[in-house]
Amino acid sequence: MMTLTKEDRFEELFRNTYDDLSRFVLFKVHSVSDAEDIVANVYLNFYKHTVKKNRSVNAPEAYLTEMAKNEIRRYFRNQKQSPLSLNDGETDGIEMIADEHDEIASMFDRFRIDAIWQAVSQLDETAKIIMTAKFRLDMTFKDIALALDSNENSVKTKYYRSIEALRHLLKEDL
Numbered sequence: 001m002m003t004l005t006k007e008d009r010f011e012e013l014f015r016n017t018y019d020d021l022s023r024f025v026l027f028k029v030h031s032v033s034d035a036e037d038i039v040a041n042v043y044l045n046f047y048k049h050t051v052k053k054n055r056s057v058n059a060p061e062a063y064l065t066e067m068a069k070n071e072i073r074r075y076f077r078n079q080k081q082s083p084l085s086l087n088d089g090e091t092d093g094i095e096m097i098a099d100e101h102d103e104i105a106s107m108f109d110r111f112r113i114d115a116i117w118q119a120v121s122q123l124d125e126t127a128k129i130i131m132t133a134k135f136r137l138d139m140t141f142k143d144i145a146l147a148l149d150s151n152e153n154s155v156k157t158k159y160y161r162s163i164e165a166l167r168h169l170l171k172e173d174l
Contacts, residue, residue, distance in 0.1 A: 025042075131162055
């Protein structure tokens with residue numbers, strides 16, 4: 001039987017909690033890029049605390065939530081002092097493959113993803129939240145509406161208008 005290392009347990013915890021923690025933070029700060037930064041800080045600090053300093057935590061999910069709450073408080077305290085930039089052009093999950101044809105296809109895929117998220121960053125904050133919740137967090141319209149304390153039809157309308165705005169923005173970039 002194979003024993004999991006602290007790094008393996010951290011990776012498993014990360015995979016199991018990332019979506020929920022991201023949703024929690026996103027709907028507290030209402031800014032996609034700020035939420036991503038906060039979540040990254042939470043996991044980085046948790047990693048340093050548990051793996052690097054070799055400490056254990058009895059209830060890691062609760063601990064992560066408390067860390068997120070503290071990061072959110074820090075965010076609101078420092079919000080005016082250090083505005084964060086919008087950078088939604090990440091391309092996580094796209095791997096370079098040795099085959100030259102696949103490398104070229106992968107390069108075009110990353111270009112398209114970057115272009116789409118760059119266009120999303122030009123939308124208003126509510127549209128960015130809806131698009132991020134829908135595509136990155138795989139949330140339903142109903143869940144997004146609940147998190148935004150809004151009507152599901154309003155969220156759908158905003159989503160479809162945002163899709164049209166993205167089509168327009170992406171056509172201009174081509």
